[in-house]
Amino acid sequence: MNKVLLIDDDVELVGMLKEYLEQEGFDPTVAYDGESGAAHALSDTYDLILLDVMMPKMNGIDALRAIRAEKNTPVLMLTAKGEDADRIVGLELGADDYVPKPCTPREIVARVRAILRRTQPADNAQPVQITVGALTLWPEQRRVEWSGNVLELTSTEFNLLEVLVRHAGRVVSKSDLSLQGLGRPLARFDRSIDVHLSSIRQKIDAYANGRHYIQTVYRMGYQLVRE
Amino acid sequence: MNKVLLIDDDVELVGMLKEYLEQEGFDPTVAYDGESGAAHALSDTYDLILLDVMMPKMNGIDALRAIRAEKNTPVLMLTAKGEDADRIVGLELGADDYVPKPCTPREIVARVRAILRRTQPADNAQPVQITVGALTLWPEQRRVEWSGNVLELTSTEFNLLEVLVRHAGRVVSKSDLSLQGLGRPLARFDRSIDVHLSSIRQKIDAYANGRHYIQTVYRMGYQLVRE
DNA sequence: TTCTGCTGTAAACCTCTGTTAAATAGAGGT
DNA sequence: ACCTCTATTTAACAGAGGTTTACAGCAGAA
Numbered sequence A, B: 001m002n003k004v005l006l007i008d009d010d011v012e013l014v015g016m017l018k019e020y021l022e023q024e025g026f027d028p029t030v031a032y033d034g035e036s037g038a039a040h041a042l043s044d045t046y047d048l049i050l051l052d053v054m055m056p057k058m059n060g061i062d063a064l065r066a067i068r069a070e071k072n073t074p075v076l077m078l079t080a081k082g083e084d085a086d087r088i089v090g091l092e093l094g095a096d097d098y099v100p101k102p103c104t105p106r107e108i109v110a111r112v113r114a115i116l117r118r119t120q121p122a123d124n125a126q127p128v129q130i131t132v133g134a135l136t137l138w139p140e141q142r143r144v145e146w147s148g149n150v151l152e153l154t155s156t157e158f159n160l161l162e163v164l165v166r167h168a169g170r171v172v173s174k175s176d177l178s179l180q181g182l183g184r185p186l187a188r189f190d191r192s193i194d195v196h197l198s199s200i201r202q203k204i205d206a207y208a209n210g211r212h213y214i215q216t217v218y219r220m221g222y223q224l225v226r227e
Numbered sequence C: 001t002t003c004t005g006c007t008g009t010a011a012a013c014c015t016c017t018g019t020t021a022a023a024t025a026g027a028g029g030t
Numbered sequence D: 001a002c003c004t005c006t007a008t009t010t011a012a013c014a015g016a017g018g019t020t021t022a023c024a025g026c027a028g029a030a
Helices: A012-025 A035-043 A060-068 A082-094 A104-120 A153-167 A174-182 A192-205 B011-023 B032-044 B061-070 B084-092 B105-117 B155-166 B176-180 B191-207
Strands: A002-007 A028-032 A048-050 A075-079 A097-100 A129-132 A133-138 A141-145 A215-216 A221-225 B002-007 B026-033 B048-052 B075-079 B097-100 B130-132 B136-139 B143-146 B214-217 B221-224
Touching: A002 A012, A002 A035, A012 A028, A012 A104, A028 A035, A028 B048, A035 A060, A035 B011, A048 A060, A048 A104, A048 A133, A060 A075, A060 A082, A060 A133, A082 A097, A097 A104, A129 A153, A129 B155, A133 A153, A153 A174, A153 A192, A153 B032, A153 B214, A174 A192, A174 A221, A192 A215, B002 B032, B011 B026, B026 B032, B032 B061, B048 B105, B061 B075, B097 B105, B105 B155, B105 B176, B105 B221, B130 B155, B136 B155, B155 B176, B155 B191, B155 B221, B176 B191, B176 B221, B191 B214
Parallel strands: A002 A028, A002 A048, A048 A075, A075 A097, B002 B026, B002 B048, B048 B075, B075 B097
Antiparallel strands: A129 A133, A133 A141, A215 A221, B130 B136, B136 B143, B214 B221
């Protein structure tokens, strides 16, 4: 359930929108001016903030500025018609999107969904970080560390190690390694996998003392041992 | 699904653009001259019309005039190089925007989205701003910042970086980069992508200290690292 | 043990990428 | 038309990365 902070002084709109958001499976919190809105935004963690531009006490621009000074929560601005200048200011300050008012709750929720889709990857998304023993691997950064030390791998070496890490503790056949790591089926006398594994091992050995973390399983493939 | 009418006699561009529009979730209809284009526009209801200026039978200006006589459908004009006068006329006649040719499908779709955002704020949700790590990109304004510093990119460099940003954390093949960023399929010995990437990297390196944010994945493509 | 097929690794070889510079193509101005 | 400025593509070469080769060492079977 996504927490949404709704900052707007239009009581009627807020009431309607809050109801609509609840109905659509969100968990909305409400603030009626920029000051208390910003306070809420900073004191709690929200998945998204809906922020009106025109408001008493502290307008949306200043509220956004206050929020952005400390947090990076996605913000969707609600702008009244013809506030074209504000639109640019809003964008420069780092609002993620804007909806021109007047608009229906349906339109707003569509935007909210779009932003959340971007900011929080769906469930089927892969983990950001995979750790096996002393080895930690970040697929989206193509980065590997062995107990804090960065391993300087080439891209193919990284691909192969990634496959092994994802199947840690199980034997991975050369055929699978070739398919997933090199992107082609294993040919009859192809020794590439062996050669790459050899160099990966050498790079790991620089930090691992003695133990062999990548084991060869005769005629079966390779396996990354998990502690 | 937004219905888009595409009126242009450039068969190659139309083919590519149609495909691209479908891919991006639009429902394109095609006409190859002004006369049949205007007929389509008047006989059916579209959310937007893409209209080339230079065409056989009836040019874009006259087609626009014919359409505007009866309908108020948003129109995006495609103008060839140096048709400066035509631009103004086009806008005076009530075109909503124009794109100077040559341009990539990507650029056109960005404009289409911008217009639809104004005319029907709901469905075509597409955030105004995309942030990946220290990098923030505004597709509609064709503007990029690296932690507050504006990156002065050329048009092609921007296109390529935009593609990478939209696929942040995943590898994008040179073939896709060429198609989406340069608007043409990758040829056998084409090194353009590499050269552009090199200069984008240099511009980023001015602000990034040491780390490589655009990684090369040997034989696969490039990947923008995601924090 | 001895034979056979598999694996480890270094080195040769070849392909791909990074980068700079030169050539080409456009756009704007005179 | 011609020149100028800028963006993009092509060309060229150095260097990094990947594959193949070659040979030594190993594992398992007879």
